[in-house]
Amino acid sequence: MPKLKLQSAKQTQQALTAVTDQLYEELHQSSLKHWLEDEKAAKTLDEKVHAWAYQAKSSLDQQHPYQAVQLQLEQWLEQSAVSEAEFEQMHQQFQAFQQQLGMPAWGDLWQFQQHAGQPAKAALNLQFQLLKEKWQRKLTEAVAQWEFEQLALQRDAFLDEIKDFLATLQKMSKHKDALGADTGIFIDYSTGRLTEQDVLQFEEWSRYLAEDAELQKLCAMMGNAQPAKYKRKALQVQAAPLTPPLPDQHALEAISGIHLAQDLNLALPSELALLADPDLQILFDLKYLESNILGFHLQGEQSGRVIDDPRRAPKKLGQKGPMILCLDTSGSMHGQPELIAKAISLYLAMQSMKSKRPMYIINFSTNLTALDLNQGYALDDLIHFLSQSFHGGTDLVPAMQHAVEMLQQPSFGHADVLVISDFIMGGLPAELMENIEQLQQQGAGFYAAAIGNFRIEHLNDALFDHQWIYQANTGQVVQLS
Incomplete structure (x- = not known):
């Protein structure tokens, strides 16, 4: 019929x-x-x-x-x-x-x-x-x-x-100045899933930063820190002959064939013709959802030089590489210290997004959870993640072990490891310290920011390249030698 x-x-x-x-x-x-x-x-x-x-x-x-x-x-x-x-x-x-x-x-x-x-x-x-x-x-x-x-x-x-x-x-x-960001960051990294509570939490962290110049200074120092014990050496680049041109799927220069995809701009006219008939529109929609629309396949060519494993080579002096942030949300951090720690974390994460610097955040107490901002997560995910708290005991060992494991990954080789905590904890095992020492010799940096009026000497000597204390009672930042 x-x-x-x-x-x-x-x-x-x-x-x-x-x-x-x-x-x-x-x-x-x-x-x-x-x-x-x-x-x-x-x-x-x-x-x-x-x-x-x-x-x-x-x-x-x-x-x-x-x-x-x-x-x-x-x-x-x-x-x-x-x-x-x-x-x-x-x-x-x-x-x-x-x-x-x-x-x-x-x-x-x-x-x-x-x-x-x-x-x-x-x-x-x-x-x-x-x-x-x-x-x-x-x-x-x-x-x-x-x-x-x-x-x-x-x-x-x-x-x-x-x-x-x-x-x-x-x-x-309104808080872009306090975070050293621009409006585009909020657009590029937002998926529109923020609740009213998320926005209020974001504004609280941002206002704390805006009202505390010393805290902003600490954020800048942590973001720009360089290893002190083992200086990073310049990246050794070994030139090699130009490689033959290779297919580049991202350089859309010429038609190389036809394939099934979901790209409407490259769809064949015969596929778009389905939209002209209401009886066939549902077929077009199904093909679109299943990425089965026939379209032109475009690709180009690229050529380049080979260098010595850039993922594992030490960074150049002054170069900002990946960052691994260990955030303490244990019970002893509850209240103002946790607010300060998360305000710092938000600032550093926003700066990483702005500069497209890979960043990995570890939220720890006696347990831990992690977020890899290098995997396409949005600002919504960051705020949701920072809103989490454990409020249990403080155990830095699992967090540092996980950070060491991440330093073995190509995308985070020779990253900077930042720890924000009140450091009410014991020392680290000798084996873990040896691993950290080796990573420092290879160019990794380890830094610590203590929130409170505590000193960090009870931790292993020479664990951190730089140590800062944010004194909660005076609002001053002290850098330990």
């Missing part, structure tokens, strides 16, 4: 465009309209609107509420003529449809002719054709109205989501 084309793809697109224009118009009239003038924010907003429009269009392919009525009409459209009894049945179905739309009964014409006596066969068929046309027109209008209403509802929900995103961006961007 052929299915009625009640709403063309062009009409759906026109309705979607109208709703999208209304969305932008409302944003321009809101108190957040200044973000539309920010280049990066406007680009991100356009991307979100484009993704929403595609999702909204796909959702309209679901069965509309007049599916049963459409099926009835399709059955009558297959007939070229009807009997009087069949016409009466058809008329009753149409009247029920009218009532579903909330419209008054429409049957005076048919009732008049039926009361006048048996209509002629030609007159009956004419009425049949007119009723089919009337029914189809009303059904098309009803479906179009339903689609517009659905788009309007989705637009309102999406508009609230966008306003929440921009409001959160506005709150967080």
